[in-house]
Amino acid sequence: VSEPIPFTGDPLDRAGNLRHDPAWVEHALASPEARFLPFWRLTVLTHASGPPGLLWLDAVQRQLAGDREVVLLGLMAGAPHFAIDVSDIEEPLSALSLSDGARFAEVREVATRLPPADSGTVAHARSLLDWHNRHRFCSTCGRPTRPGEGGGMRECQACGAQHFPRTDPVVIMVVWRGDSCLLGTRRNAAGAFYSALAGFIDQGESIEEAVRREVKEEAGVDVDEVVYHASQPWPFPSSLMIGCFAHAVSDETAVDAFELDNVRWFSRDEVRRAVASPNPELGFAVPGPVAIAHHLIKAWAELSEEELRTRWRLTREGA
Numbered sequence: 001v002s003e004p005i006p007f008t009g010d011p012l013d014r015a016g017n018l019r020h021d022p023a024w025v026e027h028a029l030a031s032p033e034a035r036f037l038p039f040w041r042l043t044v045l046t047h048a049s050g051p052p053g054l055l056w057l058d059a060v061q062r063q064l065a066g067d068r069e070v071v072l073l074g075l076m077a078g079a080p081h082f083a084i085d086v087s088d089i090e091e092p093l094s095a096l097s098l099s100d101g102a103r104f105a106e107v108r109e110v111a112t113r114l115p116p117a118d119s120g121t122v123a124h125a126r127s128l129l130d131w132h133n134r135h136r137f138c139s140t141c142g143r144p145t146r147p148g149e150g151g152g153m154r155e156c157q158a159c160g161a162q163h164f165p166r167t168d169p170v171v172i173m174v175v176w177r178g179d180s181c182l183l184g185t186r187r188n189a190a191g192a193f194y195s196a197l198a199g200f201i202d203q204g205e206s207i208e209e210a211v212r213r214e215v216k217e218e219a220g221v222d223v224d225e226v227v228y229h230a231s232q233p234w235p236f237p238s239s240l241m242i243g244c245f246a247h248a249v250s251d252e253t254a255v256d257a258f259e260l261d262n263v264r265w266f267s268r269d270e271v272r273r274a275v276a277s278p279n280p281e282l283g284f285a286v287p288g289p290v291a292i293a294h295h296l297i298k299a300w301a302e303l304s305e306e307e308l309r310t311r312w313r314l315t316r317e318g319a
């Protein structure tokens with residue numbers, strides 16, 4: 001993968017072994033070195049001008065947010081870094097004395113403008129805070145849960161059940177045959193905006209099986225070889241996009257009108273030009289670099305058929 005995929009590369013050490021110890025977590029929370037990244041209704045605090053960057057509060061500024069749950073993201077240069085949810089404060093910028101030079105930004109909007117590693121931290125924090133918000137009650141007995149391990153889990157106070165943050169796996173695939181690839185356009189998508197086919201992995205299904213099923217369901221095309229390429233955390237709210245190349249054994253399509261408006265085969269040259277820049281003459285556009293679809297489509301367009309065939313041979317041989 002030639003360029004960083006947004007939402008990957010979180011540099012924090014998640015302190016998975018240390019956070020089991022409640023005394024260590026308490027100590028980290030009280031540290032004068034601690035830093036806190038505020039989120040307000042799932043938007044993240046950034047500098048309002050200049051190069052976009054995350055705005056972390058120090059231990060003194062954090063007092064302004066009052067006594068509230070925080071989640072430990074991890075350590076950087078020994079300093080504990082936390083996320084803090086201030087959604088219930090009506091005017092969070094003034095409450096935190098941040099009126100000048102700060103704003104809460106939509107994560108999707110700033111993802112490609114942040115330093116790449118920061119977008120990884122944001123994906124981590126956004127998914128985790130959202131999971132805590134939606135798991136205040138035990139799914140086993142319905143009683144309240146409380147966070148443990150610095151926010152790495154929640155525990156039911158009544159029945160003792162432990163609940164861990166979930167990640168939902170999604171397959172996303174460029175289907176190809178010879179010198180063409182198959183892309184689809186979603187129902188209600190504005191304009192001729194074509195992307196890789198995608199879908200959630202079902203229970204009891206491997207990545208390869210999910211790719212074959214989704215391509216058959218959405219486009220009516222049979223796939224044989226599936227090769228993994230790259231993945232991306234997608235924090236809306238907590239998906240993991242698993243990017244693959246899928247080789248089609250036929251080129252006749254039958255679109256699933258419930259899921260998609262259309263599927264179409266595109267030549268490698270058309271795709272290369274669409275990836276390089278929005279080009280009205282092409283009559284279609286592909287996703288921008290915030291999404292793994294962009295990187296997957298681009299990588300396919302840059303690979304030759306021979307290189308793709310080599311990849312699946314290596315996969316099959318376990319090399």
Ligand SMILES: [Zn+2]
Nearest residue numbers: 138141156159
């Ligand atoms: Zn319970």
